[in-house]
Amino acid sequence: MIEIIVNGKSMAWTSEKNVYTLIIDTLNYPAESSRFVVALNGELLPAEQWPSTRVNNGDIIDVLGAITGG
Numbered sequence: 728m729i730e731i732i733v734n735g736k737s738m739a740w741t742s743e744k745n746v747y748t749l750i751i752d753t754l755n756y757p758a759e760s761s762r763f764v765v766a767l768n769g770e771l772l773p774a775e776q777w778p779s780t781r782v783n784n785g786d787i788i789d790v791l792g793a794i795t796g797g
Contacts, residue, residue, distance in 0.1 A: 746781075747777035
């Protein structure tokens with residue numbers, strides 16, 4: 728069982744996932760990654776690394792939306 732925390736909420740599943748699969752397929756964020764950033768265990772993770780970065784038991788992932796202003 729893989730258990731992680733995403734945006735402060737616990738999640739668990741049995742199969743292996745990478746960050747891209749978690750964010751886009753499981754959490755249903757848009758594939759347009761310029762709208763948000765992902766932090767893995769407190770470190771920003773560039774979008775080009777999402778497909779090659781495995782989600783591990785105990786990881787903490789934060790998805791942060793872009794804020795625009797004037």
